[in-house]
Amino acid sequence: MTARARGTRRGQRADRAVEQALLELLTHGLSEDEMRRVAACALLALDERGRDHLVARLGEETGGTLRRLLASHGRSRTKAQPSPGGAKIREEWEKTWAKWEDCVAESGDEHGRYVVREHHWEEPYLDGSSLAQDLEPIAARMREILERVMDEGLDPDFSFRTAIEDLDAEIGSGLSDWMDPSSGDGCPLGPEVTRCLLEWEWRAGRRNGRSAFDLADTIRKLEGSARIVSLDDDTITQFILGLGDADQNAILGGIVASRSQSHWTEVIGAAHSGWFKIHQELARRWDPALFEETSRKNIAQNWELALPLVADLLRRTSFDKARPLIEEAVRALLRLKTGEAWDPRETLLISHPALRYWRDRPAGVFRLLESWQKVATGLDQEEMACALELQVAVGQRWGDGDAVLEAFRRVPLPRFASLCDRLFSDWRSLVVEATLGHEADGRESPGAVWVRALVDAARAGTDGAPSFRRAVRQWLEETGRAPVTLRRSLRALETLALDLDVGASLRTTLPTLHRLLSTRCQAESAASASRHRWVERLGVADLFPEVVEFWRHHAAGLIPDPANATGSNYDDCAEWLAVVFELDPAAYQRVVRGWAGPHARRKNLWLAITRRQLPL
Structure with a gap:
């Protein structure tokens, strides 16, 4: 080093010492707001010569950035603002990684936000999905400055692949041995983190002369070695299929040449994996024979x-x-x-x-x-x-009854009558299940008889109305004979009452019953809309008074037993009791008197009844 250079270095160190002493003094005496104002006012007070001297003193990087910023001062706000300087980008990059590392460190804290215990009697576990979600906005900020960091060499020794490997190794470090971080769903990294990894490694590979397949191979090896983390398949697919034609061909050729290697065999042999889908799309574009061969095989x-x-x-x-x-x-x-x-x-x-x-x-x-x-x-x-x-x-369109019936009517009869009847019976069973649900033991739902009769009547047209009426009346008679059958048929009774209430008279004549049925029955669906149309078209709503009369005679038998109430909650009992009071006050009195003895000490039961303003 020359004497002149040594003198320059000594002068710079002296200047820095003076600057540091002044900064410490200002920091000691001024607030942060005051410090910012001092900086702005000092720049405004300088003339052009003073600014040139300041820029020279600050050096090439900081001085150049300051000159661009000052040149933009006073411009229209609609014009693009000058880009931040390299030091600012480096600072932002370091801040985002500090946040990233804070999240990873917290994953090893048994009392941190990533260790979850859903119930006090259950063991806690590491919630890797929440960690992955928290890393997404951090990675989004990284992506905004990633190009500058790479192009300007602001972090020359950094590797995003290494960062993901470190993440995989460090997640949950510090937790008890029995709390295995690799169990459960792991840590499924999102689109932003995955995209950051791909963009960094792609740029680094291009700079170092590596091929597009080298990127794919690097990512695949990373996935294969990961213990906890996983990458976002859709983001990888989107990135690779967005590359140029030559790069896509290179990746396809590399996969084909390497498919005997374990880290490729695993995914190319799994037809639902993200890499298999990438392989198929590339083959479809560039090698149709390979596409056909692989498709047939899987x-x-x-x-x-x-x-x-x-x-x-x-x-x-x-x-x-x-x-x-x-x-x-x-x-x-x-x-x-x-x-x-x-x-x-x-x-x-x-x-x-x-x-x-x-x-x-x-x-x-x-x-x-x-x-x-x-x-x-x-x-x-x-x-x-x-x-x-x-x-x-x-x-x-199986739920649209009229559309389905029209499809069956188009079948050539009697030529294909047998297959038509078989498939119609199958569809009718679906309508029954959609209307009444399915029994856990596989048995047919009680009340299926009237739903089947309605579907058959709709198929027959107006000629089917008499058979539907007979089926409903016979079913009501059989249902009312045994208390067990009555209770098992509750959903079918509720649905029948609402389906036959074409004029919506239940809402005004028996509002308590209507409210109970409406809240218990499922929301309107295509299948229920079809049933309502059939009832109206067949003109069978005249059965409605008979169904209401059935409810009047049998509602008391549907009241839940207070002895079976859960947690001293008797709201359901009281609600049904209110329905019985509306339908048959005499039956209501008999039920209340019957409860007076065995349930006299159930205070919450009588409070629930009183809240509904029912007489005792």
């Missing part, structure tokens, strides 16, 4: 893999080749065992146990059936084609 794991293959065969009218693929897909969809089969002419697909209780059936299910129908038509299998057309029509 239909047993994921039936939807058959859909594009079948669609392609249909375009080529290769019906004989499409049929076995469809049958394999159906077996996978319904999880059929060896020797089991499903025949579209015998039962509805949507009533199969594998699909019956799905809240939302995938649209692909009906695309598969529509494809099968085209195959059956192409192979001149008319009965099968008719059954499949009915399967699609009923499956897509």
Whole structure:
């Protein structure tokens, strides 16, 4: 080092010492607000020469940033503000990592917010999902400045992959040995953290001459070695499929060449994994033969893999080749065992146990059936084609009774009457279950007889009204004979009363009963709307007075026994008692007198009755 350079260094150290002494003095005597005002006022008081001297004293990085900021002072607010200086970005980067490390450290605190005990008798556990959620906004801020940090070399030794490895190693460190952080759901990192990792490693790889597959391989190895953390599959998929064509080809080629390696075999052999989906999409774009081969091989794991293959065969009218693929897909969809089969002419697909209780059936299910129908038509299998057309029509709108009945009316009769009756019976059972629910022991719900009769009457049209009336009257007579049958039929009685109340007279004539039934019965659905339309169209609402009379005679038998009340809560008993008082005051008096002896000491029972202003 020259003498001149040594002199410059000594001068800089002296200047820094003077600055530090002044800063300590100001910090001691001024508040933070005053310090900020002093800085602003000092800059405003300087002339151009003074500012130049200040910029020179501050050095290239800080001085250059200050010059840009001062140059923008007074500009219109609509213009873009100058970007922060490198020191400010470095400070923000360090602050975000300090927050990240605070969260990770707290995961090892048994009394911290990430250790949860839901009930006092249960053991506490580490809630890794909450930790992952708290890291998301931190990572979002990192992403905003990540490009500057990398381009300006503000943290040259940093690696996001290493940070994730450290996170995986440090989560829950300090917790008791029996509180295993790797148990449960682990720590599923969200889109922001995953995106940060991908962007950093992608940029670092490009800078160091690594290929796109190197990135994919790095991420996959990280996932394979992770003990607790997992990455967001959708974010990885979106990132890779957003790369250029050459990079996508490189990733596909690398996966194919490396699929015998354990960390790739694990995911490429799992048809529901995120990496399998990436592989399939890349193969679909760049290697159709590979796409077809891999799809065929994995239909047993994921039936939807058959859909594009079948669609392609249909375009080529290769019906004989499409049929076995469809049958394999159906077996996978319904999880059929060896020797089991499903025949579209015998039962509805949507009533199969594998699909019956799905809240939302995938649209692909009906695309598969529509494809099968085209195959059956192409192979001149008319009965099968008719059954499949009915399967699609009923499956897509099974709750819309009128639409389903219209679909059954389109079936050619008497040619296909047998399959029509079988599938109609299956659909009718679904309507019964949607109306009355299903019994835990698998038995048919009490009251199913009147729901079936209503569906049959709707199918027959106005000619079906007499048979429905007979079925309801017979069922009411049988239900009223035995107390056990009466109580088991409660839901069916409630639903029947509301369905027959076409004129909504119950609300005004028997408001207490109406309120009870309305709160206990399920919300309006497509199936209930269909029943209401059928009742009105058939003109069978004249049964309503008979049903009300049934309630008048039997409501007392439906009052819950106070001895079975939970936690001294007798609101349900009192509510039913109010209904009986409204329907039959004499029966009400008999019940109250009957309770006076065995339930005299149940204070909460009598308070509940009094609150409803019922006479005692």
